[in-house]
Amino acid sequence: MDISVIGAGRVGTALAVLLQRSGHRIVAVSGRVATAERAGRFLAGTPVTTDAEAASAGVVVVVGMPDALVEPTAEAIAGSLRPDAAVVHLSGALGLEVLRPAEAAGATPVALHLLQTFPTVEAALDRVRGSAAAVTARTEEGFALGERLAEDAGARPFRLADADRPLYHAGAVLASNAVVALLALADGVLAEAGVDDPVERFLGLSRASVDNVGDLGPAAALTGPVVRGDAATVERNLRALSERSPEAVAPYIALSHAAADLAVRSGRLDDGRRRAIEEVLDRWT
Secondary structure, three states: OOEEEEEEOHHHHHHHHHHHHHHOEEEEOOOOHHHHHHHHOOOOOOOOOHHHHHHOOEEEEEEEOOHHHHHHHHHHHHHHHOOEEEEOOOOOOOOOOHHHHHOOOOOEEEEEEEEOOOOOHHHHHHHOOOOOOEEEOOOOOOOHHHHHHHHHHHOOOOOHHHHHHHHHHHHHHOOOOHHHHHHHHHHHHHHHHOOOOOHHHHHHHHHHHHHHHHHHHHHHOOOOHHHOOOHHHHHHHHHHHHHHHHHHHHHHHHHHHHHHHHHHOOOOHHHHHHHHHHHHHHHHO
């Protein structure tokens, strides 16, 4: 297929490279100043054009713009699209509504989100393969296209209802960005406790915990004082945090509530020990 990419940033460029490797033709890319440099490095020979020219060149037009610019871009390119075009945005949080202008012009709307983190183009090229990819469309034709693009890039597609995309993205944020924020918090707490190079010290623990979730599921992977019903240790943790790292008290309490809920649902924490944990948490709230 002839594919163009509007907003060829890290993800858009990497997706273009992977689709090109699988036999598709990348006929044009557009974007900001850095796009030309990325295209020269990763997509040698691909024309770097305006958004309108890129839109008119592709049977599939991939929109890799930041979320706030997806709908304005769809509106701006609507008049340039080919009659048989499909427009695919890469946002996880947005649904198909933002592609309404292109859809009104006759384009097939598709939302394709790669469930992975991509700090660089090189990282994206490595991480897309095997990652999950959420596909949303209005028609079977649209779903089939999104699934084909994901598979050709090496990802594992799954179908996601349009109405569920905001909730799906919230879950993705918790699975990625919230983990980074939590580890940054742990880094600060351990540094306050006098541990040198905390990330290097705890990263093996964090990786093992994530591996346990994959191997056993979240309920069985849960360890620590909450699932044991060890209210005294929770109390000591909170006292130490309040004295030395008070910014970590509220996150510790919130996550302990979540851990208690998980432990109860899985049958690993009885009501009596749950109440003892909750009493401690409530005193520090």
